[in-house]
Amino acid sequence: MYSFKEKYGEYLASFEARLKKFYDELECKPAILDESLKYSLKSGGKRVRPVLMLASAELVGAKNCGIEDYALALELIHTYSLIHDDLPEMDNDDFRRGRPSNHKVYGAGNAVLAGDGLLNTAYYTLFERCADGKLYADAAKFMCDCAGVKGMIAGQSADLYCSEKNIKDGDMLDYIVKNKTGKLISAAVAVPAILAGGRYFLELRQFGEDLGRLFQLVDDILDEEGSFKNLGKTSGKDKQENKLTYVTFYGTDQCRVYADIMFDRCLRMLDGIEGDTSFMRDIVAFVRYREN
Numbered sequence: 001m002y003s004f005k006e007k008y009g010e011y012l013a014s015f016e017a018r019l020k021k022f023y024d025e026l027e028c029k030p031a032i033l034d035e036s037l038k039y040s041l042k043s044g045g046k047r048v049r050p051v052l053m054l055a056s057a058e059l060v061g062a063k064n065c066g067i068e069d070y071a072l073a074l075e076l077i078h079t080y081s082l083i084h085d086d087l088p089e090m091d092n093d094d095f096r097r098g099r100p101s102n103h104k105v106y107g108a109g110n111a112v113l114a115g116d117g118l119l120n121t122a123y124y125t126l127f128e129r130c131a132d133g134k135l136y137a138d139a140a141k142f143m144c145d146c147a148g149v150k151g152m153i154a155g156q157s158a159d160l161y162c163s164e165k166n167i168k169d170g171d172m173l174d175y176i177v178k179n180k181t182g183k184l185i186s187a188a189v190a191v192p193a194i195l196a197g198g199r200y201f202l203e204l205r206q207f208g209e210d211l212g213r214l215f216q217l218v219d220d221i222l223d224e225e226g227s228f229k230n231l232g233k234t235s236g237k238d239k240q241e242n243k244l245t246y247v248t249f250y251g252t253d254q255c256r257v258y259a260d261i262m263f264d265r266c267l268r269m270l271d272g273i274e275g276d277t278s279f280m281r282d283i284v285a286f287v288r289y290r291e292n
Contacts, residue, residue: 004282011054012047018068019075028117036106036114040079043097048215048287049188050075055279056204057192065195069129070139073122074191077147078184080118081156083111090160093237119147139194146183155180162244173244181219182212200273207269207280214262215287220247221255222292263288 019041028034050071057067086093086101087108094104103111126140145151158176161167186208193201223238224247238245246255266284270277 002278004279004286007055007279008051008283008286011051014054015047015050015068015071015075018072022072032106032110033113033117036102036110037117039105040083040096040102040114041075041118043099045097047075048283049078049184052185052188052208052211052283053192055283056189057195059273059275059277059280060192060196060199060204062192062195065192066129066132066136067192067195069125070143070191070195073125073140073143074184074188076118076122076125077143077152080115080122081147081152081184083115083118085156087111090156091237092241122147135195135197139191142194143187143191146187151179151183155183159243163242166242168244168249170249173246173249176244177213177216177246178209181216182209185209185212185215203269203272207266210262210266210269211284211287214259214266214284217246217255217259217262218288218290220245221252221259222290223247224252259288 023038023041026034026037028037053071053074054063054067057063057065082096083102085091086096087103094101096102101111102114106114123144126143130137130140147153155176155178158172159180162169162172162176186205189208189211190201190205193199193204220238223245237243238248246258250258263284267281270280270284
C-alpha cells in the first residue's frame with residue numbers, strides 16, 4: 001500500500017547512496033576545503049530537489065538514464081547557493097539548518113571557495129554525462145541555464161538590488177522568485193522530461209516554477225512567524241534586511257490566500273499528465289503545509 005513517507009524515504013535513500021559515493025571519492029587538499037565542502041552537504045535538509053527529480057524520472061520513464069548524477073549535480077548547485085546566500089554580503093545569516101553557517105565555521109573566504117568548488121564539481125558531473133548523447137547534453141544545458149545568469153543568479157542579483165534600493169514592486173518580486181527559487185525546482189522536474197525525449201517537458205517545467213512559487217510563499221510566511229527551533233535559522237531576517245518578499249509586499253494573510261491558489265494550480269497542472277502522480281501531488285501538499 002502506498003505511503004508518502006515511505007516513498008519519500010526510498011527516493012531519499014537512493015539519493016543519499018549517490019551522495020555517499022561522492023563523499024567517498026572526494027579528496028580535496030588542503031583539508032579545510034574538503035571539510036567545508038562536506039560540512040554544508042552533510043548538514044541535512046529535506047533534499048526536496050533531488051527527491052523531486054527521482055520522482056519525476058520515475059513518472060516519465062527516465063529513471064535508468066543516470067538520473068542520480070543529475071540529482072547530485074542539482075544538490076551541489078543548491079548547496080553552493082546556500083553557502084553564498086548566508087554570507088554577510090548577501091543574506092547575512094549566521095545559521096543554516098540549526099548549525100553555524102559555513103562562513104562562521106571556516107571564514108568568508110573559505111566559504112566562497114567551498115561554494116565555487118561545489119558549483120564547478122556539479123558542472124564536471126554534468127559534463128561527464130554529456131558524452132552519453134544529445135538528450136543528456138540537452139538536460140545538462142537546461143540545468144546550467146536554470147542555475148546561471150538567466151536563472152538563479154539573476155534572481156539573487158535582483159533580490160540584492162531591490163533590498164539595497166528599497167524597491168517594492170510586484171513584477172520585480174515575481175521575477176526574483178521565478179528565478180531565485182523557481183528555476184532550480186523547475187530543473188528538478190523538467191530535466192527527467194528532457195531525458196525522456198521531451199515527454200511532458202512543458203507541463204513539468206511550469207509545474208516546477210509554480211511549485212517554486214508555492215515553496216517561496218510558505219518560506220516567507222515561516223520567516224515571519226516561525227521560530228529558530230523549527231527553522232534552524234534566524235527568523236525575521238527578511239524585514240531586518242529590507243527584503244522584497246511576498247510577506248513584506250502583500251502581508252501574511254494575503255500570502256496564505258496566494259499559497260492556496262498556487263497549491264491548486266500545481267495540482268491542476270498534474271491533471272494533464274498520464275501515470276501515477278500520487279507522490280507528486282503529495283509533495284505539493286508537503287511543501288504547502290511544511291513547518292520548516
